[in-house]
Structures are given as structure tokens and as C-alpha cells.
Amino acid sequence: MYDYLIVGAGLYGAVFAQQKRAQGARCLVIDRRNHIAGNIFSEKVAGIEVHRYGPHIFHTDKKNVWDYVNRFARFNHFRYSPVACYKGELYNLPFNMNTFVRMWHIHTPKEARDIIERQVAGAGIAQPRNLEEQAISLVGTDVYEKLIKGYTQKQWGRPCRELPAFIIKRLPVRMTFDNNYFNHPYQGIPGEGYTEMVASMLDGTEVRLGVDFLEQREALSGLAEKTVYTGTIDSYFGYRFGQLQYRSLRFETEILDLPNYQGVAGMNFTDAEIPYTRIIEHKHFTFGEGNPEKTVITREYPQSWSPGAEPYYPIGDEVNHQLYKKYRELADRETDTIFGGRLGSYRYMDMDQVIAQAMEDAR
Numbered sequence: 001m002y003d004y005l006i007v008g009a010g011l012y013g014a015v016f017a018q019q020k021r022a023q024g025a026r027c028l029v030i031d032r033r034n035h036i037a038g039n040i041f042s043e044k045v046a047g048i049e050v051h052r053y054g055p056h057i058f059h060t061d062k063k064n065v066w067d068y069v070n071r072f073a074r075f076n077h078f079r080y081s082p083v084a085c086y087k088g089e090l091y092n093l094p095f096n097m098n099t100f101v102r103m104w105h106i107h108t109p110k111e112a113r114d115i116i117e118r119q120v121a122g123a124g125i126a127q128p129r130n131l132e133e134q135a136i137s138l139v140g141t142d143v144y145e146k147l148i149k150g151y152t153q154k155q156w157g158r159p160c161r162e163l164p165a166f167i168i169k170r171l172p173v174r175m176t177f178d179n180n181y182f183n184h185p186y187q188g189i190p191g192e193g194y195t196e197m198v199a200s201m202l203d204g205t206e207v208r209l210g211v212d213f214l215e216q217r218e219a220l221s222g223l224a225e226k227t228v229y230t231g232t233i234d235s236y237f238g239y240r241f242g243q244l245q246y247r248s249l250r251f252e253t254e255i256l257d258l259p260n261y262q263g264v265a266g267m268n269f270t271d272a273e274i275p276y277t278r279i280i281e282h283k284h285f286t287f288g289e290g291n292p293e294k295t296v297i298t299r300e301y302p303q304s305w306s307p308g309a310e311p312y313y314p315i316g317d318e319v320n321h322q323l324y325k326k327y328r329e330l331a332d333r334e335t336d337t338i339f340g341g342r343l344g345s346y347r348y349m350d351m352d353q354v355i356a357q358a359m360e361d362a363r
């Protein structure tokens with residue numbers, strides 16, 4: 001009946017379906033949840049668009065991906081410039097001259113560089129072997145102690161010395177007064193929300209919600225020539241080599257009778273004592289649109305993951321990497337199934353990477 005059964009109505013599944021439909025293929029998209037858009041799902045709360053599974057800021061350096069998403073949504077000019085709160089002291093992120101001026105009461109890039117160099121030399125790290133050493137060699141001990149250590153340990157549930165260095169390489173360090181979190185030239189938020197964008201991608205494609213592929217596997221895969229699986233790769237193979245691990249999150253959302261709570265979309269709490277990593281104030285993604293009297297905030301609590309909980313961040317350690325490789329080998333031998341997206345690839349991916357992967361796979 002169908003050419004493709006696409007398991008998962010998230011970003012990967014929606015882009016894949018859209019591309020294939022444009023080529024004339026018949027697609028059926030199913031999702032276990034009762035909504036489309038996966039973890040970029042957003043919906044109105046008190047008139048304000050709320051990112052239900054954590055904030056998603058679109059950014060890319062790929063012109064074709066930017067042109068592609070603009071066919072399905074109108075993007076605003078939002079730039080992510082979060083603020084860090086360390087025991088009541090506020091600092092701009094990512095690490096830049098605004099951060100250093102506030103931290104050391106200095107004025108010039110040279111002064112900032114000198115301080116960082118002295119601290120790096122004092123720490124005596126030749127070749128960074130873990131996240132702590134990597135962070136100190138990039139920004140010195142003060143920034144590490146106040147803005148990285150507590151946040152990272154909360155986020156990952158492990159001391160920085162036991163975490164891989166690559167996690168911190170995502171963050172830019174700049175000797176200019178520039179609070180833009182991302183270096184990419186194309187950035188923004190879809191004004192009508194991510195759910196609308198995904199709905200527009202899926203326009204004309206049959207979507208069945210509340211359908212669990214693994215519960216009715218035979219019947220469902222019998223409907224199509226090929227399957228596209230965007231769930232966790234180990235679940236597809238019945239966890240035969242053991243379970244891949246994740247870091248999970250819990251969100252606490254509140255509607256406040258205030259026009260403006262924190263003045264910024266993202267406030268990171270970087271000390272170890274406050275149990276949440278950040279507070280998102282959603283209305284700032286759309287410059288206050290939606291409700292002039294109220295605001296909606298979400299506190300984000302990192303959680304350990306156990307089977308059945310929502311998987312968010314793949315764990316980038318060697319044990320999980322080796323396990324993934326075994327599942328990948330099985331997946332590569334599966335000629336009628338394509339595995340894609342963050343869970344199918346067991347990789348922390350930005351939205352533009354997911355879109356590029358889906359476009360490539362569809363080609």
C-alpha cells in the first residue's frame with residue numbers, strides 16, 4: 001500500500017516524508033506519541049508558544065537547509081544570548097569579552113588573554129584528557145569554576161574529570177563583545193512554532209498518531225516496501241546486545257502573572273546547589289508576542305535515564321560507543337530499513353544536521 005512506513009513524526013521523519021512525497025512516493029508516518037514534531041514539539045500555553053521538550057533554536061551554516069526550512073515556516077531574527085547565574089552573579093554567555101569584563105573588571109582583550117594564559121599555565125595541563133582539563137585550557141580556572149563545573153556536573157550527572165573533552169568544544173570562546181551563542185550565519189525561530197513547521201512538511205502525508213511500531217511490528221511493516229526507523233536503534237533489535245544509555249530531563253512549567261520574569265530566553269544556573277540547569281522564558285523567543293500580562297517559564301532538571309524514560313542526550317562514552325557500533329553493523333545489513341535521526345544514529349544532533357541527514361537519505 002505504501003512505499004515507505006516512517007516510524008516517528010519528528011524532524012527526521014517529516015523531512016524524509018516530505019522529500020519522498022515530492023519524488024512521488026507513497027508514505028505513511030506513524031508515531032507512538034499523540035502529537036507530531038517529536039522533541040521539537042511546541043504548543044501555545046497562555047497564548048505563548050512553549051517548547052515542550054526543551055528550547056530549540058534553529059541555526060545553520062548550510063544555505064540549502066536554511067532555504068528548505070524557510071519553505072515551511074516564517075523564521076524571525078531571534079539570536080540566542082543566554083545569561084549565566086552563579087550564586088546570584090550574572091554573566092553573559094557564551095564566554096566572551098562581556099563575560100571577562102564582568103568577571104575580572106578589565107577592559108581589553110589583551111588583559112583577558114593574559115589572565116586566561118596565566119591560569120592555564122598555573123594548571124599545568126599539556127594535553128587535555130577530559131572535560132575539566134579541556135575547559136581550563138580554553139578559558140582558565142575562574143570561568144571553569146563559576147560557569148562550567150557545576151552546570152556540567154548537573155547536566156551529565158558525573159564529575160567533569162570523568163567526561164569526554166568534546167562536549168565543551170561546542171561552546172565558542174570569543175575575545176569580542178558578542179553574546180551570540182552560535183557562530184552560524186542563519187539563525188531564528190519559526191514565529192508560528194515548530195509544530196506548525198512540521199505540520200506543513202507533513203501536509204498531504206498520512207499520519208497516524210498513538211501507534212507503537214514495536215507493538216505491531218509485523219502488521220505495520222507489512223504495509224510498506226521499506227521502513228524508516230527513527231526510534232532508538234537498540235529497541236529495533238530487541239536490545240539483543242544490551243541497552244544504550246541516555247541522559248534524561250524533567251521539565252517544570254509555570255504560568256506567572258508577570259509580563260517579564262527574567263528578561264532573557266535562557267538563564268543558566270551554573271552552581272552545583274540549584275538543582276535545575278536552566279530556566280527558559282518562552283515569550284522571549286518571539287520578542288514578547290502572545291500575552292502582554294503573563295509569562296511562561298520552564299525549569300529544566302537533568303535526570304538519570306532508565307528504560308521507559310524519555311531519552312534525550314546519548315552518552316558519549318566508550319562503552320556506549322562500542323555498543324552502538326554493534327547495532328550499527330546490524331542496521332547496515334538491514335536492506336529494507338533505514339535508520340535516522342538522533343535516536344536512530346545515537347548521536348547528539350542539531351536540527352540542521354538532522355534535516356541534512358534526512359535529505360541525503362531520501363536522495
Ligand code: UDP
Binds near residue numbers: 084093147167168170
Ligand atoms: N556548558 C557549561 N555552562 C553553561 C552552558 C554549557 O558548562 O552555562 C557546557 C556543558 O558541559 C554542556 C556543554 O557546555 O553540556 C554544551 O552546552 P550546550 O548549550 O551546547 O548544550 P545543549 O543544551 O544545547 O545540549
